[in-house]
Amino acid sequence: MHANRIRSARKRAVVALAATALLGGATAAAGPVAAAPRTAKADTPAPDCSAAYRIEQTLTGGTTWRMCWRYESEAGLVLDRVSYQPKGEAKPIMVLTSAKLGQIHVPYDDGKAEYDDLTGAGFGGGLQGMAPGECPGGTIKTVKVTNTWDQSQTDVNGLCTTTRARGHAYRMAGENPGQVWQEQGKDLLVYTVNKVGWYEYITEWRFQADGLISANVGATGSLSPADYDAGDGRGWPIGQGAKAYATSHSHNIFWRLNFALDGTPGGTVEQYDSTTTPGKDGATPTTRTVRTPVTKELAGDAKDMRWWRVVSATGKNKDGHARSYEIVPGATAKYSGRPYTRHDVYFTEYKACEQFATNNLRNCGPDAGKSVDTWVNGETLKNPIAWVNIGFHHVARDEDQQPMPVHWQGFQLMPRDVTAMNPLTPAALAGQNGHSQ
Numbered sequence: 001m002h003a004n005r006i007r008s009a010r011k012r013a014v015v016a017l018a019a020t021a022l023l024g025g026a027t028a029a030a031g032p033v034a035a036a037p038r039t040a041k042a043d044t045p046a047p048d049c050s051a052a053y054r055i056e057q058t059l060t061g062g063t064t065w066r067m068c069w070r071y072e073s074e075a076g077l078v079l080d081r082v083s084y085q086p087k088g089e090a091k092p093i094m095v096l097t098s099a100k101l102g103q104i105h106v107p108y109d110d111g112k113a114e115y116d117d118l119t120g121a122g123f124g125g126g127l128q129g130m131a132p133g134e135c136p137g138g139t140i141k142t143v144k145v146t147n148t149w150d151q152s153q154t155d156v157n158g159l160c161t162t163t164r165a166r167g168h169a170y171r172m173a174g175e176n177p178g179q180v181w182q183e184q185g186k187d188l189l190v191y192t193v194n195k196v197g198w199y200e201y202i203t204e205w206r207f208q209a210d211g212l213i214s215a216n217v218g219a220t221g222s223l224s225p226a227d228y229d230a231g232d233g234r235g236w237p238i239g240q241g242a243k244a245y246a247t248s249h250s251h252n253i254f255w256r257l258n259f260a261l262d263g264t265p266g267g268t269v270e271q272y273d274s275t276t277t278p279g280k281d282g283a284t285p286t287t288r289t290v291r292t293p294v295t296k297e298l299a300g301d302a303k304d305m306r307w308w309r310v311v312s313a314t315g316k317n318k319d320g321h322a323r324s325y326e327i328v329p330g331a332t333a334k335y336s337g338r339p340y341t342r343h344d345v346y347f348t349e350y351k352a353c354e355q356f357a358t359n360n361l362r363n364c365g366p367d368a369g370k371s372v373d374t375w376v377n378g379e380t381l382k383n384p385i386a387w388v389n390i391g392f393h394h395v396a397r398d399e400d401q402q403p404m405p406v407h408w409q410g411f412q413l414m415p416r417d418v419t420a421m422n423p424l425t426p427a428a429l430a431g432q433n434g435h436s437q
């Protein structure tokens with residue numbers, strides 16, 4: 001099962017960040033206006049999808065999420081044309097042209113096994129049919145799964161769309177005694193389960209009424225019994241006494257995101273960094289935030305007080321601020337073992353052949369590498385693709401059998417200035433925009 005990979009010797013060009021700009025107070029920095037005529041993206045789906053492939057859900061608070069889904073033989077679930085329409089917006093606001101997994105890379109600590117689950121270990125073909133109880137309150141859709149060997153198709157009842165309680169969407173004490181503004185939210189959930197060897201991965205997308213998108217993969221199923229032999233200090237005993245050592249390993253999961261905020265492919269990328277300077281003689285420290293336009297391809301590293309956002313090329317909210325989505329990485333254990341896992345986020349210029357962060361299948365040309373790190377080579381970003389890498393170092397524990405409790409890893413896409421206020425603001429508070437009463 002160990003996937004063979006062609007390793008590219010091609011060096012990643014040094015990527016320079018362009019000049020920084022100061023941020024003033026709470027002012028939303030207007031990003032550089034993207035001029036560029038946009039070429040059509042090859043993975044841009046048809047303008048609409050048939051009813052069977054449409055997901056539309058209106059949530060508490062009046063927000064409607066719409067998207068099309070399809071299923072790729074390696075990447076599994078793909079969400080296309082994901083749009084967000086909060087109450088008060090005349091039409092849907094497009095967010096993503098396309099979103100899907102970009103790879104699940106699983107290297108074992110003893111160096112004896114290393115898998116690319118999507119392109120080397122059958123992730124897509126391992127779509128699981130769901131039991132009726134696995135999609136509470138929702139609908140299980142039928143997915144046609146193509147066998148990559150003989151192109152035969154199988155119907156699998158394997159896609160769940162449902163809603164789930166969120167808890168508080170917000171809470172604020174009112175002016176009058178006992179008065180509380182609060183809302184109990186409901187999220188849209190879309191998920192599949194894919195089995196790869198002994199593992200089962202739940203690929204989950206969660207959409208909130210206030211525009212937040214959460215992408216997570218939960219690993220469950222079983223530990224691989226073939227690996228219960230790690231008596232070399234690279235595992236953890238899960239049997240009685242010093243027996244049945246499960247080899248430790250990493251799950252390095254990549255997502256591939258093709259943004260099209262406001263329906264315009266492309267947009268610009270910005271990096272923000274804040275630095276805190278201690279005050280003199282015990283005075284309160286001060287913090288300064290700078291914005292760095294990311295104009296060229298970038299292999300980015302997460303850092304305290306650093307974040308990135310993708311800014312709409314065309315759209316502004318009703319406050320006149322450019323719409324954007326911020327990438328909010330979740331907890332990660334970055335794996336330094338491979339060039340492609342050494343960075344937390346990659347922004348690459350769109351190329352149709354670049355579909356998987358490692359062990360990419362399509363031919364990108366004789367000089368092109370097979371992994372995302374090799375695609376960062378100084379090109380100007382006109383149609384940026386964002387790759388998010390979240391790692392989990394799995395040191396097994398007794399509780400991992402049997403079955404293994406789901407362990408989650410992922411990130412969020414947080415709206416930043418997509419609407420002028422919280423889209424769930426109650427009418428009585430609608431005047432509280434930029435000032436208090």
Ligand SMILES: [Cu+2]
Pocket residue numbers: 219249251394
């Ligand atoms: Cu694991």
